[in-house]
Amino acid sequence: MAHRKLRVGMVGGGGPGNFFGGPHRTAILMDNTAELTAGALRSTKEGSLAEAERLFFKRGYGDFATMMTEEAKLADKIDYVTIVTPNDSHYAAAKAALENGIGVLCEKPLTLTLEESLDLVRLTKSTGLPFIVAYTYTGLPMVMLAREMVSQGDIGEIRKVEAWYPQGWLADRTEDSGLQQATWRVDPKKSGASGCGGDIGTHAYEFVRFVAGLSATEVSARLTTFVSGRVLDDDFTVLARLCNGGTATVSASQVTVGALNDVGFKVIGTKGRVEWSMTDHLNLQVYRSGQPLQVYRLGGDPLPDSMAGYTRLPGGHPEGFHEALANLHKSIQRQILARAGEATPAAYPHPGVVDGAAGMAFIEAAVASSHASGAWTAVAGVD
Numbered sequence: 001m002a003h004r005k006l007r008v009g010m011v012g013g014g015g016p017g018n019f020f021g022g023p024h025r026t027a028i029l030m031d032n033t034a035e036l037t038a039g040a041l042r043s044t045k046e047g048s049l050a051e052a053e054r055l056f057f058k059r060g061y062g063d064f065a066t067m068m069t070e071e072a073k074l075a076d077k078i079d080y081v082t083i084v085t086p087n088d089s090h091y092a093a094a095k096a097a098l099e100n101g102i103g104v105l106c107e108k109p110l111t112l113t114l115e116e117s118l119d120l121v122r123l124t125k126s127t128g129l130p131f132i133v134a135y136t137y138t139g140l141p142m143v144m145l146a147r148e149m150v151s152q153g154d155i156g157e158i159r160k161v162e163a164w165y166p167q168g169w170l171a172d173r174t175e176d177s178g179l180q181q182a183t184w185r186v187d188p189k190k191s192g193a194s195g196c197g198g199d200i201g202t203h204a205y206e207f208v209r210f211v212a213g214l215s216a217t218e219v220s221a222r223l224t225t226f227v228s229g230r231v232l233d234d235d236f237t238v239l240a241r242l243c244n245g246g247t248a249t250v251s252a253s254q255v256t257v258g259a260l261n262d263v264g265f266k267v268i269g270t271k272g273r274v275e276w277s278m279t280d281h282l283n284l285q286v287y288r289s290g291q292p293l294q295v296y297r298l299g300g301d302p303l304p305d306s307m308a309g310y311t312r313l314p315g316g317h318p319e320g321f322h323e324a325l326a327n328l329h330k331s332i333q334r335q336i337l338a339r340a341g342e343a344t345p346a347a348y349p350h351p352g353v354v355d356g357a358a359g360m361a362f363i364e365a366a367v368a369s370s371h372a373s374g375a376w377t378a379v380a381g382v383d
């Protein structure tokens with residue numbers, strides 16, 4: 001691979017009312033290491049082509065299937081694709097990419113069903129292509145630092161994880177306003193079997209896996225639909241048994257009036273505790289038994305070598321959500337370079353296709369448990 005920018009495709013993320021295409025484009029372009037090469041940005045052919053032109057993509061396509069097969073024929077084909085459609089097309093778009101030799105950075109939840117996710121796991125393993133799932137918060141440096149501390153044994157054996165994600169934007173019938181993000185998120189055909197759980201409960205559960213390095217083996221869940229006329233849950237409360245014998249609580253809600261994206265976690269071990277919240281995301285609180293509470297400040301305190309290149313500014317200048325997303329793009333880009341034999345620092349182990357599938361296994365078990373009045377329900381193992 002000659003020294004060049006990587007070529008990125010995008011599926012979804014276009015149109016005037018769209019949310020998450022913009023943050024991904026900012027993230028892709030942030031380090032000047034990649035370009036917006038190919039786009040199938042909307043669900044209609046005309047819309048897709050018009051958006052690709054408006055947003056200065058080099059090549060526009062009418063739909064993602066054509067994009068993957070046509071790109072595969074080119075000498076300068078895309079290196080990876082960013083999938084940022086509603087959840088119902090993640091599977092088909094990711095499958096089409098992998099089958100055409102294209103790496104994938106896919107939005108969460110990975111698919112509509114666990115079965116689809118497992119198929120992507122198989123396909124990713126058989127092709128050996130890079131695959132990252134956009135659990136954005138895992139790209140925040142203080143979340144990565146928490147993971148480093150836990151994996152180094154700083155807080156001992158993990159006894160408990162508390163993970164939470166409250167939002168308030170669906171506390172009323174927001175979907176009746178026509179807001180497109182609300183409309184498809186409350187539709188099981190587009191969103192999946194759990195509304196709140198799939199949309200934000202998966203982010204909270206990923207802290208159990210990414211930061212604590214553990215996974216749920218059984219869950220007892222209560223999924224509630226508080227707003228009348230809605231089919232899917234808008235509140236998601238799960239108690240989990242962990243693979244090491246520990247306990248986790250994973251709580252997410254879209255009806256916490258006044259909450260924004262106030263996601264966070266506590267990981268509690270035998271020798272200490274790490275605690276982080278998006279409302280104070282530049283700081284990581286660490287309590288080690290017998291010592292005063294310590295607060296690690298981004299930019300002020302040293303970071304491990306494994307995180308080199310994952311921060312961009314001197315301390316005191318906030319790095320946040322866009323930078324976190326850019327860090328996930330950095331990781332897939334490093335994986336692609338390494339696979340091509342190029343000199344590159346090691347990619348940080350950000351969540352991949354297995355983690356995305358584990359998120360779906362957690363959701364499916366929580367839905368089944370809730371239907372059975374909270375009965376303890378096994379979570380399918382994914383590896």
Ligand SMILES: NC(=O)c1ccc[n+]([C@@H]2O[C@H](COP(=O)([O-])OP(=O)(O)OC[C@H]3O[C@@H](n4cnc5c(N)ncnc54)[C@H](O)[C@@H]3O)[C@@H](O)[C@H]2O)c1
Binds near residue numbers: 014085
């Ligand atoms: N990781 C995060 O922090 C985070 C944050 C927000 C959204 N998301 C995820 O991003 C995805 C998109 O969410 P959003 O809020 O941006 O939705 P949105 O409704 O704002 O945008 C969806 C876009 O997909 C396009 N689209 C729909 N079907 C398509 C198809 N078949 N081919 C091409 N384009 C298609 C639509 O035209 C639209 O541009 C969801 O999976 C969501 O869960 C993740």
